Amino acid sequence: MSTPQGLRLQEEWLQAQRRDADRALAARDPRIPGLNWVLDDELLSELLGESVRIIRTRYKPHTSALVAFRRAGSGSYGSGAGSYGWALTTTPEHVGKLQQRADSSQKRDGGIRLVQPDRPHGDVVVAVGPIEEDWPLRPNLRWLRDHGLGRLGALPAAGRFLDPPVSVLRYNPERRLVVRIPSATLPVVVKTAVQADEAAEGLRLRQRLQSQGIPVLPELADPECAAHGISASPDWGHGDLGGVDNDPAAYRAGQALAAIHGMDAGTGADPMADMEDLVSQLMATRSMITCLLPGLEAPVDALTGRLLAAVGAAGPRRQQPVMVHGDFSADQVLVDGPAIRIIDFDRVTTSDPARDLGSFAAVEDIADPAGVGPVAGGRKTAQLIDGYREAGGHVSQARVETWAAFRLFLNSVDPFRNRASDWPADTSWHIRRALELIA
Numbered sequence: 001m002s003t004p005q006g007l008r009l010q011e012e013w014l015q016a017q018r019r020d021a022d023r024a025l026a027a028r029d030p031r032i033p034g035l036n037w038v039l040d041d042e043l044l045s046e047l048l049g050e051s052v053r054i055i056r057t058r059y060k061p062h063t064s065a066l067v068a069f070r071r072a073g074s075g076s077y078g079s080g081a082g083s084y085g086w087a088l089t090t091t092p093e094h095v096g097k098l099q100q101r102a103d104s105s106q107k108r109d110g111g112i113r114l115v116q117p118d119r120p121h122g123d124v125v126v127a128v129g130p131i132e133e134d135w136p137l138r139p140n141l142r143w144l145r146d147h148g149l150g151r152l153g154a155l156p157a158a159g160r161f162l163d164p165p166v167s168v169l170r171y172n173p174e175r176r177l178v179v180r181i182p183s184a185t186l187p188v189v190v191k192t193a194v195q196a197d198e199a200a201e202g203l204r205l206r207q208r209l210q211s212q213g214i215p216v217l218p219e220l221a222d223p224e225c226a227a228h229g230i231s232a233s234p235d236w237g238h239g240d241l242g243g244v245d246n247d248p249a250a251y252r253a254g255q256a257l258a259a260i261h262g263m264d265a266g267t268g269a270d271p272m273a274d275m276e277d278l279v280s281q282l283m284a285t286r287s288m289i290t291c292l293l294p295g296l297e298a299p300v301d302a303l304t305g306r307l308l309a310a311v312g313a314a315g316p317r318r319q320q321p322v323m324v325h326g327d328f329s330a331d332q333v334l335v336d337g338p339a340i341r342i343i344d345f346d347r348v349t350t351s352d353p354a355r356d357l358g359s360f361a362a363v364e365d366i367a368d369p370a371g372v373g374p375v376a377g378g379r380k381t382a383q384l385i386d387g388y389r390e391a392g393g394h395v396s397q398a399r400v401e402t403w404a405a406f407r408l409f410l411n412s413v414d415p416f417r418n419r420a421s422d423w424p425a426d427t428s429w430h431i432r433r434a435l436e437l438i439a
Contacts, residue, residue: 021424025292031062034089034124037117038067044087047115047126052085054419056172061291064090068173083162086173087128098127105133131162136174136194140229144192152220152232154181154188180235187235188220192228198346200226205345212263215256217334217341236341241380242330242367248338250330250380254387256342261322261353261393274321274351278311281410288413289431293424299431303409306438310402321350328356329363330380354395358403360384365404366411369429376404376437401437408434 019040026036037043038054044067045051051072058066066088090098098114105112112129116122132141145161162168162179169189170178176193193199203226206219217233225232241249286304290297325332326347334341361377371378375397388395412430415423 015421017422017424018420021293028294029062031091032065032089033092033121034126035059035065037121037124037126038065038087038089044069044126047117048087048128055084057417057419058173059416061288062091064088064094066173068171083130084168084171085128085130086134087126089124089126092123092125095125098125101135102127105129131168131171131177132160134173134177137177137192140192140194140196141177143228144190144225144230148190148221148225148228148230149181151222151225152181152188152190152230153183153185154190155183185234188232189235190230190232192230193346194229196227196229199229199231202226202231202345205348206231208263209260209345212259214259215252215339215341216345217343233343237334237336237339239335240331241333241335241340242363244335245379246335246338247379247383249333249335249340250383251387251390252338252340253333253342254384254389254393255391256340257325257328257356257384258388258391258393260325260342261356263323265321265323265350274349275312277349278351278406279308282307282311282406285410285413289427292413292416293427296428296431299435303405303431303435303438306435307402307406307409310438311406322353324349324351324353324356325359326351326355328359330360330367331363352399352403353393354399355403355406357381357385357388357395358400358405359407361400362404362407362411365408365433366430369433372433376401405434405438408437 022039023036026032026039029035037047039057041053044054052069053072054067054069056068066086068084068086071083071085088098102112102114110129110133112127112133115126115128117124132138134141141161149155165182167180168177169180170176174194176191178189178191180187180189199221200223203219203221203223206216209216210218217236220232220234221230241253282304286300289300325342325345326349327344332342332344334343358376361381364377364381365372368378377400385395385400408430412427412434415426415430420426
């Protein structure tokens with residue numbers, strides 16, 4: 001029986017496991033002296049003089065490490081408990097660039113600071129700042145604050161732009177920010193991305209999907225918003241399919257997916273370009289996992305080889321490519337009773353239709369590793385495939401397994417990125433499960 005003391009001891013053990021893995025990684029990459037400081041909650045809290053929890057990491061071996069963190073209490077940078085920030089450390093020769101950003105921010109009272117621990121760690125330099133001063137996102141966030149809120153019908157911010165009642169839903173530093181902002185009616189969910197073409201293409205795609213009767217959320221952003229990386233929709237539903245058991249919703253999601261796959265892929269579809277992208281993703285994942293956990297090199301190499309062969313066999317020469325969601329999973333399906341809305345079409349491409357179904361199955365396995373069975377996915381995947389086939393979609397279980405293994409492998413980096421309690425064990429599980437499915 002689990003007791004509070006037993007759970008506390010287990011959590012302490014997991015934290016020790018993660019800390020050991022992080023320190024081993026930092027020792028293998030001395031080019032970044034501050035690496036261990038931005039991977040460890042306690043060290044980063046000590047450095048910043050406030051209690052923070054790291055929630056997201058982007059690591060470029062021998063180059064830099066960037067993290068997003070959330071504050072547990074009032075800090076020294078003008079933000080209170082629950083607010084978010086970022087910290088960046090790099091190689092010594094690039095510290096001058098961080099200093100330039102900090103100087104520019106100081107002139108605008110923007111909040112970027114450079115911090116260093118007490119000696120003997122004088123070579124460790126970390127830049128830290130609020131979301132509003134996320135360097136690549138900053139111009140689009142400023143435009144949203146000054147011009148976009150009115151266009152979206154959102155209420156003007158009181159005080160700091162991202163203070164309550166605005167709530168941060170997702171923050172991927174130097175990539176995108178998703179927030180919920182009050183309006184006179186329903187709250188508005190606003191995504192701000194660095195790449196403006198991502199939002200512009202999303203606006204056109206959302207309109208096309210709506211015209212085909214696909215259950216998606218209405219797009220509130222106009223072309224001017226899209227030109228600044230901004231997309232938006234009204235807040236809708238009661239969570240996503242990942243958080244509930246809802247057979248009718250899963251079945252309807254399968255029907256909607258079949259409708260998406262039945263749409264015209266367009267004249268710009270390039271199956272060979274898709275295959276090149278898939279190979280690139282596989283090789284990048286292989287490189288990162290063997291960097292993070294060198295002991296996994298042998299199984300990772302075996303898995304990479306099997307995936308290259310299997311994805312190629314199910315690729316453009318064997319399967320007519322269709323328009324696919326590209327990142328399909330239960331958390332991309334909002335639910336309100338049996339009604340659904342499919343979201344997040346950022347990775348739409350043309351590919352094997354089984355890619356979306358396998359992706360969904362893999363994420364269901366990841367959500368419940370202890371409950372996995374002989375085939376990819378569980379009850380939700382079964383309902384999804386039933387709805388997909390009823391709506392005219394055709395898919396073989398073998399191809400679903402192939403693409404589930406592909407998604408498991410790509411997601412094997414996520415335990416590290418998302419600072420899982422025992423990311424080495426979680427990453428190893430991803431590799432083992434993918435090998436089972438592709439055996």
